[in-house]
Amino acid sequence: MTQPRKAAALISGGLDSLLAAKLMLDQGIHVEGINFFTGFCVEGHTHAIRSKDKHKPKRNNALWVAETLGIKLHIIDVIEPYKEVVLNPSHGYGANLNPCLDCKGFMVGKALEWVQENDFDFIVTGEVIGQRPMSQRRDTMPVIATESGAGDLLLRPLCARLLPETKPEREGWVDRERLLNLSGRNRKPQIALAREYGFEDYAQPAGGCCFLTDAAYSKKLADLWENRGEKQYDLDDIMLLKVGRHVRPNASMKLIVARDDGENNFLSGYKKRFTSLYAVSHKGPLVLLDGEADGDDLELAARLVARFGQGRDADAVNISICLKDGSTREMLISPMPVSDIPQEWYI
Amino acid sequence: MSRHQLDAQNLLCPMPVIRAQDAVAKLKAGDILEVVCTDHGALQDIPAWCRINGHKVVDTRDLGREVIITIEVGQSD
Numbered sequence: 001m002t003q004p005r006k007a008a009a010l011i012s013g014g015l016d017s018l019l020a021a022k023l024m025l026d027q028g029i030h031v032e033g034i035n036f037f038t039g040f041c042v043e044g045h046t047h048a049i050r051s052k053d054k055h056k057p058k059r060n061n062a063l064w065v066a067e068t069l070g071i072k073l074h075i076i077d078v079i080e081p082y083k084e085v086v087l088n089p090s091h092g093y094g095a096n097l098n099p100c101l102d103c104k105g106f107m108v109g110k111a112l113e114w115v116q117e118n119d120f121d122f123i124v125t126g127e128v129i130g131q132r133p134m135s136q137r138r139d140t141m142p143v144i145a146t147e148s149g150a151g152d153l154l155l156r157p158l159c160a161r162l163l164p165e166t167k168p169e170r171e172g173w174v175d176r177e178r179l180l181n182l183s184g185r186n187r188k189p190q191i192a193l194a195r196e197y198g199f200e201d202y203a204q205p206a207g208g209c210c211f212l213t214d215a216a217y218s219k220k221l222a223d224l225w226e227n228r229g230e231k232q233y234d235l236d237d238i239m240l241l242k243v244g245r246h247v248r249p250n251a252s253m254k255l256i257v258a259r260d261d262g263e264n265n266f267l268s269g270y271k272k273r274f275t276s277l278y279a280v281s282h283k284g285p286l287v288l289l290d291g292e293a294d295g296d297d298l299e300l301a302a303r304l305v306a307r308f309g310q311g312r313d314a315d316a317v318n319i320s321i322c323l324k325d326g327s328t329r330e331m332l333i334s335p336m337p338v339s340d341i342p343q344e345w346y347i
Numbered sequence: 348m349s350r351h352q353l354d355a356q357n358l359l360c361p362m363p364v365i366r367a368q369d370a371v372a373k374l375k376a377g378d379i380l381e382v383v384c385t386d387h388g389a390l391q392d393i394p395a396w397c398r399i400n401g402h403k404v405v406d407t408r409d410l411g412r413e414v415i416i417t418i419e420v421g422q423s424d
Contacts, residue, residue, distance in 0.1 A: 035361075037361055037362070037365060041361075059391055059392075059395070060360060060361055060364070060388075060391070060392045060395065062361075063364075063392060063395040063396055063399065064395070066399045067395055067398060067399050070399075071399070072399055072400050072401075073396070073399055073400070074368070075361050075364055075365050075368060075396075076365070077362070077365045239359070269357055
């Protein structure tokens with residue numbers, strides 16, 4: 001008996017990649033999933049950090065998809081190589097700092113490397129023509145196939161009949177007639193197909209699965225680059241942009257203010273990297289100070305910290321300041337009135 | 348059979364899963380890997396990853412700040 005052909009399916013955890021992989025399984029293809037972790041994935045993180053989300057059952061949607069389909073899933077850390085995509089996208093950014101076209105090309109390229117290393121035959125994605133304004137357009141989909149190097153080894157089962165034949169179709173590994181011709185942003189066909197297959201409880205994240213499509217997140221990232229004076233980041237930087245209220249009183253310092261106990265706990269893990277402040281005379285948040293501050297700036301930071309705690313209406317609040325070298329001091333200050341905090345300080 | 352420990356503390360999911368996956372790839376069937384995590388999400392994610400990849404979770408312990416998930420490596424195919 002001949003061995004079935006093998007496809008690596010890009011699994012984001014959303015409905016489209018679930019359906020694309022399922023269509024391949026229905027044609028007798030051996031499918032294994034690949035999920036790339038860029039550091040910007042919405043999956044899991046804020047859920048793990050914030051107290052308000054603790055009551056919700058936690059799950060990784062890519063793992064859920066793989067388990068639902070009964071396929072293996074390989075989660076691959078691409079944090080370092082992905083930086084080039086975010087920092088220098090050759091096709092530019094979308095509405096926010098989302099380099100969607102470069103991102104898709106990068107991921108398909110990485111999938112191709114995996115396919116070659118693991119002796120698989122082709123790559124499957126859940127892309128649909130016209131669904132995303134940048135990466136899923138009739139004119140940009142060939143760009144992804146070309147720039148990734150995947151060429152005609154890239155099969156998009158949800159819209160394949162609207163695209164030129166790929167090698168898996170041409171060689172008869174898959175039957176083109178059993179592939180779909182979906183296009184546009186209307187999700188009804190996918191939802192109907194999911195119902196047909198009996199898939200329930202699948203994830204449908206608004207705005208996709210990446211923080212870079214989020215306007216508020218992108219604004220914080222742009223602020224980070226502007227005030228650091230260089231367009232760079234590390235994993236801690238981009239994790240911290242997902243956490244807390246970010247307040248920048250001036251170019252030399254930004255405060256990251258925890259919003260609940262979960263964020264307090266998370267930020268406390270960064271006390272060795274940042275100056276940290278919290279009220280000792282009243283309940284209040286842990287605050288990290290990103291940047292350099294002394295004298296007046298440190299007092300300004302302490303007054304802001306007091307404003308975000310329960311001592312906001314007190315005459316004076318005692319603030320503990322722990323510097324990066326581990327030395328600690330206390331400062332008795334009056335909280336900054338809300339009316340004195342310009343709205344533009346909030347990033 | 349050998350026993351190994353993986354420190355995945357202070358990592359948020361899916362990083363503990365990725366680290367466990369990379370560690371398991373270097374082990375033999377029957378080996379034991381104890382993964383120490385601080386993200387409690389690992390209590391769901393690592394067992395899910397084990398189920399779909401043919402490994403067995405033989406123990407999970409919630410120690411408050413940390414959780415420890417013990418994996419028995421399955422046969423690779």
